Amino acid sequence: MTSHARRRNVVGALLAGTVALSMTACGGSGSSDADANTMTVSYSQVVADQLPLWIADESGLFTAQGLKVTLTNLSGSDGFPALVSGQTQLASIGGSEMVSGAASGGEVNYLATLTPVFPYELFAKVTDPQELKGKRIGVTSTSGSLYVATLEALKQIGLSPSDVQLTPLGSVTNVNNALVAGTIDAALSHPPATTQIEAAGYHSLVDLAKDKIPASNVGIAATTDYVNGHGDQIRRFLAAVQQAITREKSDEAYSTSVLSKHLNVTDPAALHETWQYYAQEALPDVPTPTVAQLQTSVTELAPSVPAVKSLDVAKIVNTSFVTPAG
Structure with missing residues (x-):
């Protein structure tokens, strides 16, 4: 099967059930400058991991690079199909979406990481x-970054x-609300x-961020x-990022x-805690993607998504666009 035909088949399979998007894709070789x-550029969850994108947009860093960037919120399950169909040009999604999408035949590059660790703690009321055992643990889906992190925490x-x-509850906000409500x-x-x-x-x-387990909770694809x-x-x-x-x-x-x-949060203490947690613990100085970050998703998804077992993640990782530190 040719590369073009394989990509067409992947898009057809992934777009089933995807929301219709009215977006303008970048033109091909014949497009104007x-x-x-x-x-x-899509981002999968409204969470603090995405702050570098929001800052680059709102402080004019993208514009200073001569780019006209539109950020749009799409779930991970919608973001990957939109990417491979050309409705978006870049996607800020989890490593698990990249791995499962690539295992299904999506030809994708992992270009940068915004969160190279799992920025989560496991919260419960039990002491042991x-x-x-037997209790309900909330996740966003059965394939996303939160799901992979939950498997690691377990x-x-x-x-x-x-x-x-x-x-599965659909979004991080739904998970948080369900936990507070006790459902x-x-x-x-x-x-x-x-x-x-x-x-x-x-x-x-459990505090997974402190354990520094390599992961791509949010990365650019x-x-x-x-x-x-x-x-x-x-x-x-990526220079703007x-x-x-x-x-x-x-x-x-x-x-x-x-x-x-x-985030629609006004509490100064909560905002300070969020900034401190990400800026000082989770956010990398340089957003360099690595094989190890994706391999964690491969390990956790393999039992439920057999196709990822044979995936060579080294072929997905592309470090050529990130400027090394120093």
Whole structure:
């Protein structure tokens, strides 16, 4: 099967059930310079992992690079199909979506990481983790980054997925709300939601961020076709993201003002905790993608998605667009 035919088949399979999007894809080799410098970029969850994108957009860093970038929120299950169909040019999604999509035949490059660790703690009211057996644990889906991180957390407390009831709830916000409401018994979460979760009587059983397990909780992906035709645009996009990372780490006041707007949080203590957690613990100085970050998803998804077992993730990772530190 030719590369073009394989890509067409993948798009057809992945787009089933996907929301209809009215987006303008970047033109191909015959597009104007203006079209080539225009890109739509999706992000999968409204979480603080995405702050570098929001900063780059709102502080004019993309514009300074000569790019016209439109950010749009699409779930991971919708974001990957939109990417391979050309409705978006870049996607900020989890490593699990990249791995499962590539295993299905999607020709994708992993270009950068915004969160190279799992930025989650496992919250519950039990004191002995074994008391979670048979209990409901919330996840967003059965393939996303939160799902993969939950499997890792269960492993650390000596439980397997079959010991608990993994309950897909669609979004991080839904998971957090269900935990506070008590309709699930445990879940992974991170700031700023942890402030409300702890106030509801939950405590942390596992802190995955401190363990520094390599992961791609949120990374930047593009199709191989787009990479081959728009390398200069990608390089400028990631240069703006690097500048945004630097500002996030050094300018708490501005960072928390952007967070407040996007997360709809006004509590100064919660915003400070969120900024501190990401800027000082989860966010890399340089967003370099690695094989190890994707391999964690391969390991956790292999039992339920057999196709990932034979996936060579080294062929997905593309470090050529990230400028090394130093």
